[in-house]
Amino acid sequence: MLKEYLQASKAEIEAYLSTLLESPNREYARLYESMKYSLLMGGKRIRPIITKAVIEALGGTWESYKDVICAIELIHTYSLIHDDLPAMDNDDFRRGKPTNHRVYGDGMAVLAGDGLLTYAFELVSNHSSLRPDQVVSIIRSLAKGAGPSGMVGGQSFDLESEGKCLPLEELVVLHKGKTGALFSTAVEIGLIVMDANSHIATSYLQYADYLGLLFQITDDILDVVGTQEELGKTPGSDERQHKATYVSILGLEEARARASEVASKAKAELEASNQYSPVLEGLIQYLMDRTQ
């Protein structure tokens, strides 16, 4: 049931994404090609699916808000392109395919990321059926979640921490920025679109925090137990890069126990909201069981 929902949502999101980013002239064609290459490379599309699920839980539809739902995926894609650069993680493969800079060169990959990030804000600013104050709130949420006090901050701390042995509290700060901030934004955009009341908003945002943490813990576990085929990249990269992870700090079993605990807390927040959503609940188990 959830599996079908995720597949159908992913297909809708990718169909919409493929309509974006037509070059306005032939001179910029290669830039647009490089942006599309990474944007349409696949992936779970988990962030826009979360936004979509929140909107649907509160009575809205995908059709009315697809641009706003997909903006976060443009931002996520940009972050992956820059993260893979030789100056950062220096990854050659992503989702089983050569990374952007391996195909288009390092300079074009920098620009493809810059272009996707900037275009995300253009896309949201063009939305015409939301009230302007909602559009402003969505942009503020995206910028805070993706910016220096959010995702970029987390990435910078990650870069600074390479090869260092981090205490658990610092790892939590790192991932709150690197992964958690954009998960919160994914939920918050849905809440803004649907003018959710503050009771629902508080619970849903707590849920988002736990979901982001769960995503990161299971990501760290997968890097140890996943296979190359499932991951689309070489497993064990965290260890090779001497990255602090939940597994390296807590050990595999304790990391798994922590994941279960966080999953329970996420579920409890959903229940506390009195706004039940089978999809949002299903996403918790989905992250627990994921193999990629």
Add this chain to the structure above:
Amino acid sequence: MLKEYLQASKAEIEAYLSTLLESPNREYARLYESMKYSLLMGGKRIRPIITKAVIEALGGTWESYKDVICAIELIHTYSLIHDDLPAMDNDDFRRGKPTNHRVYGDGMAVLAGDGLLTYAFELVSNHSSLRPDQVVSIIRSLAKGAGPSGMVGGQSFDLESEGKCLPLEELVVLHKGKTGALFSTAVEIGLIVMDANSHIATSYLQYADYLGLLFQITDDILDVVGTQEELGKTPGSDERQHKATYVSILGLEEARARASEVASKAKAELEASNQYSPVLEGLIQYLMDRTQ
């Protein structure tokens, strides 16, 4: 007179910029330091000065709109950081000081640029005295001017064209994106803030086009005739990098003649607007006479 205005405006802008970007925690401190390093490195601050001058010409004040005026400088600074990267122009010095990646490393420089770009949108989205529809319009203008159909597009075409002999029409496309788009945005933000009527808006935007073109032609001339001390970087870098420029295509004398012609057209547009501004007119001559 203009000189004093430019100096005073630059001082006001830099005083305001220096109040931005305090790190929310010690983990992100190095990122914030690297962003501030480039943001406070000096420069002419020509883009925010243009926005400020447009707002003042139409009866507004710097005090009321300084965040919106300065957002474009954050975007300009990000573009310089990424442009200087080894993956792009590979410049070691900017304004007489080591470039961001020379001080903080390539990875942090990528993130500092990403952070400044994203924060620019956060800054504008936080503005509380403009109407929400004006904030949305400003964000749209910034995103279009800075994004893949604007500045990033021009940069990508520049990257693609390195070492190639471009015809003049293509060089015009390149610079319309790389420099012109953000000059247009600088003017447009002022027009949006002041709810300018369409007659003024049309003339002012034409003026912006000519001013951007004038800036680029004089930039190319300076790269040939400027001194290292004046430029804060090694002159002749365009020729070393085999870049097509107005000077390489037209020759120095013809490039100078073209600059004069464009300056006259810019002045004519200002006159046609019936909204005279000694500062905006003075900026034309300032660009003609500049030595840095």
